[in-house]
Amino acid sequence: MNSKSNYFEDLKIIKKVMEESSRFLSLSGLSGLFAGLIALVGATVAGLLIMNSRILLSDEFFTGLSSDGSGIHRALLITVLSLVLILAIGISVYFSYRRSLRQGLKIWTPVSKRLLVNLMVPLVTGGISIIILYVQHEWLLIIPAMLIFYGLALVSAGKFTYNEVFYLGLAEILTGLLCALFPVYGFLFWCFGFGFLHIAYGLIMYRKYE
């Protein structure tokens, strides 16, 4: 082997080791895709369960949500949202685990721990804020808060995985801010942010890296 190809190999090793040790590269595009689909299915179920599907597009969604007689509806909505969340997280973990096996990479590493901490701090803060908003009957701010805190979580976790996660985070934050400006369309913004954006992101990632 001549020395030049040796040096070239050295550079390749440096780059590979730096990437693998500082970024979690087993995140699967499929998890984004399925999270988006689950969100849309969840939204549809919520829509059918809670209200007449033909009023989905109108602001009656929020009159439905905030009127005093709709305690059961609210509980149902929250159940559906929680199920969506649990399924989406479960599926991302499953696909990432599967991908890490295929890549021969470990899933529980110093980087994935850091990724998780950076994801969880804004996410848990958001979760608590949403509970507070709920308790204080600030219904119109709940969906914007979901989108904004989720976006912040992705932006902060993005440093430890693919750059695309960072941009997905920015898109979620933007969606959340717009939603805060036009809160009566919260349901549509929710479907866009958690459904469409995830699907688009998942497809891009899948085609690019898998």
Place this chain on the structure above:
Amino acid sequence: MKVSISGLNKLFENRIRLGIMSVLMVNNSYDFNSLKETLGVTDGNLASHLKALEENYLIKVNKKFIGRKPNTSYSVTETGAQLFRSHLKALEDIIKSQ
């Protein structure tokens, strides 16, 4: 320090030492077992290369206990970071010049 005219550092000629430095350049600190897994080397092999880097003041060792288990982690020193950067630059210059 054993630095050749081209700026390449003899210490980094070994691939395992190169790997250790690459990990520590992009992480504040990294523990022994994770280094072992990342680089795919044996205990003894990794330990001897870590020792060499430590003796040349390129990395620092932090020993602490997590519960009752000893946990050793490593981080790069100022000198280590500088030398690695010039080594990296030298490698890139060689590739570009040919």
